[in-house]
Amino acid sequence: MKSLQYLVFVSTLLLSSILLADNSFPDHTIDVKIEDGVYILGDDTFDAFVASHVLVLAEFYAPWCGHCKTLTPQYASAAHALADSHPDAKLAKIDATVNKELSADFDIDGFPTMKVFKNGHLVGDYHGRDKDEIVKYMMGKMGPSTVDVKDINEWNAFAEAHDVAVLGVFEDLSGESAQQFKTVADISDDASFALSSSIELLAELKIEYAGVILVKADGRSDYSGDLNAEDLKRFVTVESVPFVHELTLASSEKIFTMPIRKHMILYHKGSEGLADLKACFRDVSMAYAGEVLFVTADTQLEFTENSMPYFEVQKESQASLRAVDLEADKKYRTVGPTTCQAITDMIAGYLAGSLEHMEDAESDHGHHEGKDGIKEMPLPSDWDAKHLKVVVASNFEKVVHNPETAVFLKLYAEWCGHCQRLAPIWQDLADVFAANDGLVIAEVDADKNTVPVQLEGECIGGLWTPVLNYVCDDDFSV
Numbered sequence: 001m002k003s004l005q006y007l008v009f010v011s012t013l014l015l016s017s018i019l020l021a022d023n024s025f026p027d028h029t030i031d032v033k034i035e036d037g038v039y040i041l042g043d044d045t046f047d048a049f050v051a052s053h054v055l056v057l058a059e060f061y062a063p064w065c066g067h068c069k070t071l072t073p074q075y076a077s078a079a080h081a082l083a084d085s086h087p088d089a090k091l092a093k094i095d096a097t098v099n100k101e102l103s104a105d106f107d108i109d110g111f112p113t114m115k116v117f118k119n120g121h122l123v124g125d126y127h128g129r130d131k132d133e134i135v136k137y138m139m140g141k142m143g144p145s146t147v148d149v150k151d152i153n154e155w156n157a158f159a160e161a162h163d164v165a166v167l168g169v170f171e172d173l174s175g176e177s178a179q180q181f182k183t184v185a186d187i188s189d190d191a192s193f194a195l196s197s198s199i200e201l202l203a204e205l206k207i208e209y210a211g212v213i214l215v216k217a218d219g220r221s222d223y224s225g226d227l228n229a230e231d232l233k234r235f236v237t238v239e240s241v242p243f244v245h246e247l248t249l250a251s252s253e254k255i256f257t258m259p260i261r262k263h264m265i266l267y268h269k270g271s272e273g274l275a276d277l278k279a280c281f282r283d284v285s286m287a288y289a290g291e292v293l294f295v296t297a298d299t300q301l302e303f304t305e306n307s308m309p310y311f312e313v314q315k316e317s318q319a320s321l322r323a324v325d326l327e328a329d330k331k332y333r334t335v336g337p338t339t340c341q342a343i344t345d346m347i348a349g350y351l352a353g354s355l356e357h358m359e360d361a362e363s364d365h366g367h368h369e370g371k372d373g374i375k376e377m378p379l380p381s382d383w384d385a386k387h388l389k390v391v392v393a394s395n396f397e398k399v400v401h402n403p404e405t406a407v408f409l410k411l412y413a414e415w416c417g418h419c420q421r422l423a424p425i426w427q428d429l430a431d432v433f434a435a436n437d438g439l440v441i442a443e444v445d446a447d448k449n450t451v452p453v454q455l456e457g458e459c460i461g462g463l464w465t466p467v468l469n470y471v472c473d474d475d476f477s478v
Contacts, residue, residue: 039092041376043099044067051120052089055141057134058115060096060103065111071129078134089138116141121187127253145185147194152204155194159215164191164240169202169211177227181212184232190240214239219286234259243285244278247297248306260293261326264347266338267297267313277319280340284347292347309414310447323350330357375450388430391444395412396451399442399467407440 032049033040041049041058055317059075061068079091081199096111116123118141132217149155149167154231159165168181173195185193191214207213211222214236221239225231237259245255249266255263266281285294295306299315301474302304308315311322311331312471319338323346332355334342349355358416376393383390391409400407410426411420429439444451 024446025123030184034091036076037083037091038076039090041092041094041099043102046094046099046102046136049090049092050117052092053117054119054415055086055138056090056092056117057126057138058117059091059093059124060106060108060111062092062097062111062114063095068112071112071186072127074131075134077131078138081131081135082138085135086139086142089142091134091138117188118145121183122188125257127410146182146195149194149196149201150197151198152201155196155201158192158194162192162217163215165235166191166207166214167196167199167201167207168193169196169207171197171199173197177211178408180227180229180232183229184236188233188236190236214458216240216242218243221289229468238290239417241293242283243289244294244296248301249303252303255293256293258293260290262292262350263295263324264292264343265295265297265311265322265324265348266343267299267308267311267317267320267322269299269315269318271298276318277338277340277343284343288347290350292351323347323355332357362432373449377445377448386430387434388427389440389442391442391449393449398446399440402440405438405440406441410443411446411451412443414445 003307019101031421032045038059046058047206050058059068061070061071075091075093075127082089082091092103096108096113106113106125114128116126117298121139126134130252137328137468146168147158149158151289153193155167159167164281166185170178170181173179181193182197202211205213207222209222209224210227212232212235214223216239221235223232223234223235241258245251247255264281266278268278271278281294281296285292297307299305299308299317305315311320311324312334313320313322321338321342321465322331323333332346332350334346336342347353376380379392380390383392383395387401400409408429410419410422412422414420424450426441433439433441
């Protein structure tokens, strides 16, 4: 099971159908279909289409997805607006339930998922759902990715005008190093980029190593790696974020998609009397930038409160330290008061591997880990006595892959607020379909039971939310 993460995000899957128009439309040398201004791509046309256009926004959708259907008119309106003003900016869509190879290539596990491509390179995900937002974003991405600066004054003005500014100084702006820098500028949404060939600027800014620096509100970072797009992109992604993140709904996606998978979390009750502790937390974070992500979380916020049971954080506690390794799916906590020294000791023990993770330290979680780390709750004696069936690791195959029935399975965690709100609705659903022998309504606590990879959804793979899977045979689930 992929790493459990500690945020709540709303997701609803609605089963329905949608008809696609069948108009052929030639674009360059690629025969594609077009529907209301939006290009319809598939496994056989996607790569060539993306490679032949400056900018492409691609929506991966499912015909039954309610959110996708809501997006459709906004997406089409944006496509028409861009066709008039910026014809090189294309909007496309891919039916992920049909084009499974392409969907697998991009790890599509939720709908709609929108990805941006510039000059054939993946920029990243896009999350806007409004016509005007989409048009504004695409128009911005069509502009130059870098700005030329000639001297220290122009650079200072550029850096002051942007939250995160990256400068590359290269003697030859047409050389390979500068081209790698421009590639990263094309595919990055994390920062604004400036280029210069001024050797004097190198000296004035005391730039060493590779000739690339990043400046943000809380400091400067100098790049010391090889000048290739992959390493430089990681540098920009990691260093463009603050040393310490405040966990909110708005910041959560950025935090959990960072390539840094080790997190230190300071849960705090408001801010009164905590200035010194938070200053210590920030000071320590600067020493481990790029290695560990430091996050603060206010326990008075509902968004934060939903994750607290997972880390066994008490709401009345003034401050609590936790750590999580998202790759290893292990969580840790301090013993004793939360002090500056505790922060220093915890990060040292965390990285040294000397901390005992919470599942080993506690034995009251209601589950155990068996061979190969498989999590499993005991099978209740009455698991099938009620309309809503209970699934655990031991009876998963028997229930979910029963060839005699279709199964609608909810994956949840006890501490997930949205899962709790869905619980009575899920029970009502089971009651409604109780007389239908061909359909089973079931649920599994995926925090305490290891489930097969093919049924992992956002709840297990990234963002905690109730995830619904409909299984009608051994080889198909949605």
